[in-house]
Amino acid sequence: MVGAVVSGAGRVLLVRRKPGDSLGGLWELPSGKVEEGEGLLEALYRGTAEEIGLAVRQVGDSGADFDHAVTVERAGPVVLTEHDAHRR
Template identity: 55%
Template sequence: MTISPEFVAGLAADAEAAGITGFVAAAVINHNGRVLLVRRNPDDYMGGMWEIPSGKVEPGETILDAMYRETTEETGLTVDQVISYIGHFDYWNSSGGTTRQFNFAVTVEKSEPVVLTEHDAHQWALPGVLPEVSDAVRDLLTS
């Protein structure tokens, strides 16, 4: 499946129309039936929580560009293919606004080594046996 630039622009336009103040792009990386999770550093906002690799969309960057960049920055892995857009969820961010996280199912060129730069641990988890993740991430990975 190819995600068109028009589709991605539409995601951004819909979020802006809904009053969303922050955009985050995320990669759901599956390998042998397991999904890659990374754990937030204890001193970070929501420290100790497990999440999928994700990060802020920077000014002038598309949601998809941010997903590619953040995946590489946070895990050292390179996205090979975007399989599909699997939805979004909204949450309150640390500055009191609403952030929308756009989630994409992807494959990576190689699943190892995972090199963490912003998290303190990683694991390949079975979707039905997840560690401490937000309800939104749990719903995303088990639906």
């Protein structure tokens, strides 16, 4: 698993799992599974684009193995495919 910490103006983007999903209703960072043959950064770029419709421009160090601070190409709009809501 790999997660994206998308932040700006002192706020962090969170997404909410759909009600019927595992842990439905839980707020979380955009994240996803690392697919076979894929590196962590590749998964981070792909997953961020697929789950929230934003392209990662730069990856920073968040000090964690799982979550990575990212800079995105544009601030929005967020396009959700795996979640039902988002907050910043």
